[in-house]
Amino acid sequence: xxxxxxxxxxxxxxxxxxxxxxxxxxxxxxxxxxxxxxxxxxxxxxxxxxxxxxxxxxxxxxxxxxxxxxxxxxxxxxxxxxxxxxxxxxxxxxxxxxxxxxxxxxxxxxxxxxxxxxxxxxxxxxxxxxxxxxxxxxxxxxxxxxxxxxxxxxx
Numbered sequence: 702x703x704x705x706x707x708x709x710x711x712x713x714x715x716x717x718x719x720x721x722x723x724x725x726x727x728x729x730x731x732x733x734x735x736x737x738x739x740x741x742x743x744x745x746x747x748x749x750x751x752x753x754x755x756x757x758x759x760x761x762x763x764x765x766x767x768x769x770x771x772x773x774x775x776x777x778x779x780x781x782x783x784x785x786x787x788x789x790x791x792x793x794x795x796x797x798x799x800x801x802x803x804x805x806x807x808x809x810x811x812x813x814x815x816x817x818x819x820x821x822x823x824x825x826x827x828x829x830x831x832x833x834x835x836x837x838x839x840x841x842x843x844x845x846x847x848x849x850x851x852x853x854x855x856x
Contacts, residue, residue, distance in 0.1 A: 702775055702832050703814065703849040705739035706798035707807070708748055714755060722746060722757065735799065740774050747828050749816055750795040758818065758828045767821035776817055776829040778850050790820040795852060796830060803843040808856065815850040 710718065710727060713736060717723045722744065726736045738747050738760070745760035759766075761774025769789070780786070796814040800807050815831035831850040839848040839856055848856070 702845055702847045703801045703803050703830060704741065705737060705802035706747065706796065706810075706814070707735040707737045707800040707802070708797055709799050710734040710736055712797060712799075713748070717757075730800075737802075739802070745774065747796050747816065747830070749818060749828050750797060750813075751792060751818055755797070758826050760827075761829055762821075762827055767823075767825060767827055770819060770821055770827060771829075774830060775832045775847075777847075778815070778831050778833045781817060781831065786817065786819065790824075792818040794818045794828060796828070801849060803845050803848075806843050808842065810851065811854050812852040815852060 713723065723736055726738060727734055728737050739745065740760055745763065746757045747760045748755055749758050762770040762772050763774060765772050794816040796816040798810045798813050801810050817829045817831055819827050819829060821827065832847040833850050835846055835848040836855060840846060
């Protein structure tokens with residue numbers, strides 16, 4: 702799967718740079734500042750492109766705050782295709798990312814990851830990262846049987 706993403710700070714709106722929830726996620730990689738969004742974070746968030754707007758949305762429902770939503774941060778691509786989210790308001794979104802991380806292994810991404818924006822019964826948004834069966838290379842690299850559904854590429 703993918704337990705974290707990194708996005709270059711230059712790709713985030715300038716007005717977000719001073720936000721506490723972004724500031725504490727800023728790291729340096731190769732001399733460039735990036736914001737890292739990790740599922741293990743006490744307040745996991747992911748940037749999502751929805752209706753041409755970038756927003757930060759809670760990543761899944763790990764703590765069970767949203768009634769009626771799965772207590773995870775991922776959903777299978779097949780679950781979406783088989784209408785497994787029927788009865789809830791959902792929207793496909795893009796999770797922009799320059800890198801992903803699984804089991805401590807960082808890997809480059811070109812265009813981002815598929816996401817599913819889901820609204821709970823109180824109309825609060827949550828995003829689930831879409832996953833699929835891992836390619837042989839991804840499984841070898843991360844020892845994970847699932848990988849993120851990447852946009853425009855396959856590793």
